[in-house]
Amino acid sequence: MNIIGLTIKQTHEGLIKKEFSAVEIAKDFLDKIKKDDKKINAFLTVTEDLALAQAKAVDEKISKGEEIDILAGVPCSLKDVFMVEGIKCTAGSKILENYIAPYDATVVKKLKDRGAVILGKNNTDEFTMGSSGENSAFGPTKNPLDLSRVAGGSSSGPAAAVAGDMAVFALGTDTGGSIRQPASFCGIVGLKPTYGAVSRYGEIAYASSLDQAGTMTKTVEDCQIVFDAIKGKDQLDSTSVESKISNYQFSISNLRIGIPREYFAKGIDGEVEKIIRNAIKKYEKMGAKIEEVSLPHAEYALPCYYIIAPSEASANLARYDGIKFGHLADKAKNLLDVYLQSREEGFGPEVRRRIMLGTYVLSAGYYDAYYVRAQKVRTLIKKDFEKVFEKCDALFAPVSPFPAFKLGEKIDDPLTMYLSDIFTISINLAGLPALSLPCGKTEKGLPVGLQIIGKHFEEEKILNIAKIYV
Amino acid sequence: MLTEEEVKHIAKLARLGLTEKEVEKYQKDLSDILGYVEKLKEVNIEGVEPTSHSVLLENITRKDEALKFEKKLIEGHLKVKSVF
Numbered sequence: 001m002n003i004i005g006l007t008i009k010q011t012h013e014g015l016i017k018k019e020f021s022a023v024e025i026a027k028d029f030l031d032k033i034k035k036d037d038k039k040i041n042a043f044l045t046v047t048e049d050l051a052l053a054q055a056k057a058v059d060e061k062i063s064k065g066e067e068i069d070i071l072a073g074v075p076c077s078l079k080d081v082f083m084v085e086g087i088k089c090t091a092g093s094k095i096l097e098n099y100i101a102p103y104d105a106t107v108v109k110k111l112k113d114r115g116a117v118i119l120g121k122n123n124t125d126e127f128t129m130g131s132s133g134e135n136s137a138f139g140p141t142k143n144p145l146d147l148s149r150v151a152g153g154s155s156s157g158p159a160a161a162v163a164g165d166m167a168v169f170a171l172g173t174d175t176g177g178s179i180r181q182p183a184s185f186c187g188i189v190g191l192k193p194t195y196g197a198v199s200r201y202g203e204i205a206y207a208s209s210l211d212q213a214g215t216m217t218k219t220v221e222d223c224q225i226v227f228d229a230i231k232g233k234d235q236l237d238s239t240s241v242e243s244k245i246s247n248y249q250f251s252i253s254n255l256r257i258g259i260p261r262e263y264f265a266k267g268i269d270g271e272v273e274k275i276i277r278n279a280i281k282k283y284e285k286m287g288a289k290i291e292e293v294s295l296p297h298a299e300y301a302l303p304c305y306y307i308i309a310p311s312e313a314s315a316n317l318a319r320y321d322g323i324k325f326g327h328l329a330d331k332a333k334n335l336l337d338v339y340l341q342s343r344e345e346g347f348g349p350e351v352r353r354r355i356m357l358g359t360y361v362l363s364a365g366y367y368d369a370y371y372v373r374a375q376k377v378r379t380l381i382k383k384d385f386e387k388v389f390e391k392c393d394a395l396f397a398p399v400s401p402f403p404a405f406k407l408g409e410k411i412d413d414p415l416t417m418y419l420s421d422i423f424t425i426s427i428n429l430a431g432l433p434a435l436s437l438p439c440g441k442t443e444k445g446l447p448v449g450l451q452i453i454g455k456h457f458e459e460e461k462i463l464n465i466a467k468i469y470v
Numbered sequence: 471m472l473t474e475e476e477v478k479h480i481a482k483l484a485r486l487g488l489t490e491k492e493v494e495k496y497q498k499d500l501s502d503i504l505g506y507v508e509k510l511k512e513v514n515i516e517g518v519e520p521t522s523h524s525v526l527l528e529n530i531t532r533k534d535e536a537l538k539f540e541k542k543l544i545e546g547h548l549k550v551k552s553v554f
Contacts, residue, residue, distance in 0.1 A: 195525050209523055209524070235532075236532075239523070239527055300509065300510055300512075306503060306506070318485075335550055336485075339485040340485055340486065343484075343486050352496075353503075355486060356484050356500060357500060357503060359480050359484040360504070372520055373515060375520030375521055375522060376518040377513050378521040379520060379521040380515070382521055382524060415503065
C-alpha cells in the first residue's frame with residue numbers, strides 16, 4: 001500500500017488496521033525527503049532520530065492494543081520558527097544559525113502529546129519577512145509544482161513540504177498572509193486562525209500584534225483536525241483566547257456571502273479573477289446568497305501594515321544582539337561594535353530594511369505622524385469588516401492577485417514584492433480568521449486559492465463552508 | 471528622500487552596521503517605502519481611537535525568568551566587552 005499521499009484520517013485508519021506501522025510511515029517520508037528535498041529545499045533540519053523515536057512509541061501503543069489519537073504516527077513538519085526542545089531553530093536567519101531551542105513551543109508540545117511524528121523544520125523567509133521564501137538565509141524553497149517558481153512566503157517550506165508529499169501536514173505562521181499565500185501558490189489548504197486562537201508561546205516573534213500560527217494541510221478535513229489539536233488558551237501566552245464557538249451548523253440557503261469589490265480592482269491577474277468568480281458561482285448554484293460589499297479602507301491596509309509590522313519587528317528583533325541571542329561578532333572592540341557588527345553580519349537585507357523602517361517611524365518627532373496614524377487607520381479597517389459582517393456570514397476574495405511567480409522576478413524591488421500580500425494583510429490587521437482553499441488552476445497549471453474570511457473565532461464556520469466546495 | 475546622515479543615524483539607533491554602499495541602497499529603499507506609506511495621510515482619522523490589538527484582551531502577568539542561558543556566566547553575572 002502506498003503510504004505517501006494519504007490524508008490524516010487515511011493514515012490513522014491504516015495504522016489501526018495494521019496495514020503499515022508508524023515506523024514504516026516515518027521511514028517512507030524520511031526517504032522521500034532525502035530523495036526530493038535536494039531540489040525543493042523545504043527542510044532546514046530533518047529530525048530523523050526524533051521522528052523514529054516518536055513513531056516507535058506509537059507502534060508500541062498499537063501493539064499493546066491501546067487506543068491511539070487521530071494524529072498519532074502522522075508525519076508533520078514545522079516552520080523553523082517553532083521551537084522544538086534540543087533542535088536547532090533558525091527562523092531562516094544566519095543570526096540564529098546555531099541556536100538550539102531550550103524548550104518546546106506550546107503547539108509543538110500539543111502535537112507531541114497527541115503522538116504526531118515530527119520530521120523536521122521547514123524553510124522560511126528570514127524572521128518570516130517575505131512573500132516568496134527568497135529571503136531565507138539558507139536559499140529559497142522551490143515550488144514542487146514548477147521548480148522555476150517560488151513556493152510563496154513566508155511559510156515557503158511548510159507549503160512545499162505538504163504539496164510535495166514530504167509531510168502529511170505542517171504548521172506555519174501568518175503575519176500578513178504568510179500561510180494563505182504559499183498555500184494558494186502550492187495548491188493546499190492554509191488556515192490563519194483568529195488572532196489569539198492558537199498560542200504563540202515558543203514561536204519566534206516578528207510582529208506580535210499580527211503574528212498567528214496556523215495549519216497547512218492537503219484537505220479541509222485535515223485542517224480541522226490539526227486546528228482542533230493546536231488551538232486554545234495557553235497560560236504561557238497572555239494573548240491567547242479560548243474560542244467559545246463550536247459545532248456550527250448551517251443550511252446553504254441561509255448562507256450570506258459578501259464579495260468585497262475592492263478585492264477585484266486593478267492589478268488582479270485575469271485568469272485568477274476568472275477562477276475565483278467561477279468558485280463563487282458554484283456556491284451561488286448551491287443556494288448561497290451572494291452580495292457585493294465594500295471595504296472602503298481596503299487600499300490603506302498595505303501602507304498601514306508597513307508601519308505597524310516593522311515597528312513591532314524593530315522592538316522584537318532588538319534581542320538578537322550577539323549577547324542575549326544570536327551570532328557574536330568576534331572581532332568587535334567595544335560593546336557598541338559588538339551590537340553593530342553582530343547584527344550586520346547576522347541579518348539579511350529585508351530584515352535590516354524593516355528594522356530601520358520601524359526604528360525611523362517610532363523615532364522622536366515621527367511617532368504620531370506614522371505609528372499613531374497607522375493605528376487609527378487600523379481601527380477604520382477593522383470597523384469596515386465589522387460593518388459588512390452585520391449582513392454576511394463570510395467574505396470571499398482571492399488570496400493573491402497572481403499565481404506563483406518566477407524565482408528572482410520580484411526580489412530586487414521591495415514594494416512590488418509587498419503587493420503580493422495586498423488581499424491578505426487587512427485580515428491580520430483586523431485579527432480575523434481566513435482560509436485559503438484551492439479552487440482551480442491556470443492554463444500553466446498553477447494553483448489559485450479562494451480566500452474565505454470569517455468573523456472572530458468563527459473558524460468552524462469557514463471550515464464548514466470550505467468543506468462543501470466541490 | 472532621506473539623507474545619508476539620516477540613514478546612518480537610523481542604523482545606529484537600530485544598532486545595525488552598514489557599509490557605505492548599503493547606505494546608498496537603504497537611502498533609496500527606505501525613501502520609496504516612506505513615500506508609499508504617505509498614502510495614509512489621505513485618511514480622515516479625526517476622533518478615531520488607535521487599535522493596538524485586534525481582539526479584546528486583558529493583562530495577565532507571570533514571573534519572568536530565563537530558562538537556559540547559552541553564554542558563560544561569572545558568579546551569576548554576564549561578561550560583555552567594555553562599554554568605553
